[in-house]
Amino acid sequence: MPYAPELLDWLLDSDPALRWQVERDLVGAPEETWRATRARVATEGFGARLLALQDPDGQWAGGAFFPAGYQGDDEGQPWTATTWSLTTLRDWGLDAAALAGTAELIAANSRWEYDDLPYWGGEVDCCINSYTLANGAWLGVDVSGIARWFVDHRLPDGGWNCEWVEGSTRSSFHSTLNSLKGLLYYEAATGGSDAPRAARHAGEEYLLERRLLRTLSTGDLVGPWATRFGYPFRWGYSALNAVDYFRGATLHDGVGPDPRLADAIEVIRAARRPDGTWLQEGRHPGRVWFEVDVPPGEPSKWLSFYGTRVLDWWDGATGA
Structure with missing residues (x-):
């Protein structure tokens, strides 16, 4: 367009x-x-700044998912530790060569806060495992065991829920989208295998059945967060975050967009301002190394990029 x-x-x-x-x-x-x-x-810029904050032992902020010494008393979750820093650098397109040796340092020095498990083996939270799966594939680590974990831990309704370990048997929009993003990155980076690919497609169907927005039982909006856009995305679900995933998945699979994305597309389109921008509506609170986008209420370059990209893809593929 x-x-x-x-x-x-x-x-x-x-x-x-x-x-x-x-x-x-x-x-x-x-x-x-x-x-x-x-x-x-x-x-230069954000990537160079974040790289410079890496600890000598390969970690960031001295911890795997939380900073060293974190007591849970911050407003919101801190976003400075190793998993979040790696995920951010990968999302920004950093060449893995810039982190040569990091995977080995992390293997030697980083353990999950949950049960002191080894970093590249993953843990029990599917969102954490999705980041680890993608980051490991990016850095050349054999994380095929985590890919199999997603096959084994998909719930009967088709998706995933980070609270499965607490007994939850219903999938979560947030957890399912994060799991899908990790599986897709792993597949694209390594070629994947049949069982994780089938799990990915089943997880996609979970969201598509709900038109990315609604509960299956009542058809009500799943939550106000589904139509509220903020960058960085972090772990949070939104129609924009989800449609951007489906754009990547359909391009990877070589298929056209599923018609059931249409409702989410219209939510994204309705949020576009007359000048073609999208506003920052709200960000996850918590400690950051530095700001990478505007405060709430201001036009966001990141959200405007993602919004423009998904509408361009949809309109080009559907003739809208």
Whole structure:
């Protein structure tokens, strides 16, 4: 679709972590152009700042999922420890070569807060395991055991729930989306295998049956968070986060978009402002290394990129 020049100019005037994606997915820049920008993530801006905060033992903030010494008394969850830092750098497109040796250091020095389990073996929380699955595949670790874990821990209704260990038997939108994102990244990075791929497709069906927004039993909106957009996404579910996943999954699988995405697409479209931007509506509270987007109520470059990208994909594929 055509874009207003001022919108593209605004999005391109960004940190390399965002700019290279705008160049590739919205501008259609030559591959050598966006790859050159992507390479700058390691040496400039957000990526370089986060890399510089890595501990000598390979971790960030001295912990696996929480910072060392965390007592649970912060407002919100802290987002500074190893798992969140790795996930952020991967999402920003950092070349894994910039973290040479990190996987081995983490294997030697990082243990999960849950039962002191070894880092690359994963633990019992499916969201944590999804980040570990993707980050391990990114850094070249054999995390096939975690991929099998997702096959074994999918719930009877088709998805996943991080509270399964507490006895929950109903899938969660949040947990299912995070699990899907990890499985898709692993599959794309390694080629995957049949059982995790089948689990991914079944988890997708769980969300599609609910049109990404509604409970199956009543058809009511699953929660206000489903239509509220904030960046960084963290672990939280939203229609935008989910549709962006399905965009990647359909492109990976070589299929067209499922018609059941239409309701979520319209939620995203309705949130677009006349100037083509989306507002930051709310972020997960908690300790961060540094801010990477605007406060609530202001136009967000990250959300505007994701919103524009998914509508461009949908409209191009469906002729909308």
